[in-house]
Amino acid sequence: MSACISPSEQALRQQLLALSEAGLPLVDDPWAWLAERLQLSLDDCLALLQRLQGEGAIRRIAAVPNHYRLGYRHNGMTVWDVSDEEMARLGPLVGSQPFVSHCYRRPRREDWHYNLFAMVHGRTAEEIDDYRQRIRELLGNACRADDMLVSSRILKKTGLRVASRTAGDTPTV
Amino acid sequence: MHLDDLSRRLIDRFQHGLPLCAEPYAAMARELDCSEAAVLDALALLQQADALSRVGPVFEHSRAGASTLVALAVPEERLEQVAAQVNQHPEVNHNYLREHRYNLWFVLTAPHRAQIDQVLAQIAAETGLAPLDLPMQRAYRIDLGFPLGDTP
Incomplete structure (x- = not known):
């Protein structure tokens, strides 16, 4: 959330979000398409995108694949009980493995002891078992217990659409 | 879905970022050594097959x-x-x-x-x-x- 941006810049960001969060049309120049609608020059539009990415409000501007449709039908949420002292070293190490798509530290709860989550994807069950084993080797003795929760069904996957909510609810970009 | 060589290279190369310049698909075509039309066709096919969820910014x-x-x-x-x-x-x-x-x-x-x-x-x-x-x-x-x- 950017605290020190002008109302006109804020409006511009909201408009950009509404225009692009569901994907851009496949036209020859998507940035020119966007610039025209935002009433910006192409250069200003590219600068805005770069600024938002630099600030972290945009993670990436990309061709976003649907891995499930590409045959990556197996996903495993691997969970690990990692010693707190070792987390600063091991969290980034697990997160940097090329087969890990998401990796987060989360709190332990009374009924839940795992504090490191790493999502792995594969085309076969063996592939994700192998990834789990590789993470296990990286963590070594710093890990007391682990599990892998495989998904058997997707019950809802809307992809977040913030701009389509009511105006009052819309968080700032 | 089976991916042809161009689609595979396109996803591998551009799932992390698109060129931020005028006519980005032409820039991608130069990197992939194909025509701009081939890039757009591949993207359209991938999108139709739902193999591409979208082209654009991913907001945080x-x-x-x-x-x-x-x-x-x-x-x-x-x-x-x-x-x-x-x-x-x-x-x-x-x-x-x-x-x-x-x-x-x-x-x-x-x-x-x-x-x-x-x-x-x-x-x-x-x-x-x-x-x-x-x-x-x-x-x-x-x-x-x-x-x-x-x-x-």
């Missing part, structure tokens, strides 16, 4: 509000009913069935943490189940995609 919503990962341990025979109860909340944007005692896993996103707490309380009341609330404390990697490598 967690900066713009609050979110958490939630798990419920749902008795097998109540799964459909509980999943429906959970999904009717607009704050729920992913919901997966997983093989574990905690078998229902979903993400809640809202402008403020107070709203998350409210939804958690509502879900607890509606389902009679105690939600496990696991907000992110630290991100070590956030979905930057992964290489497709070779098809088997």
Whole structure:
């Protein structure tokens, strides 16, 4: 959330979000398409995108694949009980493995002891078992217990659409 | 879906970022050593086949509000009913069935943490189940995609 941006810049960001969060049309120049609608020059539009990415409000501007449709039908949420002292070293190490798509530290709860989550994807069950084993080797003795929760069904996957909510609810970009 | 060579290289090369310049598809075509029309055709085909979820910016919503990962341990025979109860909340944007005692896993996103707490309380009341609330404390990697490598 950017605290020190002008109302006109804020409006511009909201408009950009509404225009692009569901994907851009496949036209020859998507940035020119966007610039025209935002009433910006192409250069200003590219600068805005770069600024938002630099600030972290945009993670990436990309061709976003649907891995499930590409045959990556197996996903495993691997969970690990990692010693707190070792987390600063091991969290980034697990997160940097090329087969890990998401990796987060989360709190332990009374009924839940795992504090490191790493999502792995594969085309076969063996592939994700192998990834789990590789993470296990990286963590070594710093890990007391682990599990892998495989998904058997997707019950809802809307992809977040913030701009389509009511105006009052819309968080700032 | 089977990917041809161009589509595979296109995804591997550009799932992390598109060129931010005038006529980006022409720039991609130069890198992929094909025509701009071939890039656009490949993208259109991938999108039609739902192999591409979109082309464009991926916004970082967690900066713009609050979110958490939630798990419920749902008795097998109540799964459909509980999943429906959970999904009717607009704050729920992913919901997966997983093989574990905690078998229902979903993400809640809202402008403020107070709203998350409210939804958690509502879900607890509606389902009679105690939600496990696991907000992110630290991100070590956030979905930057992964290489497709070779098809088997």
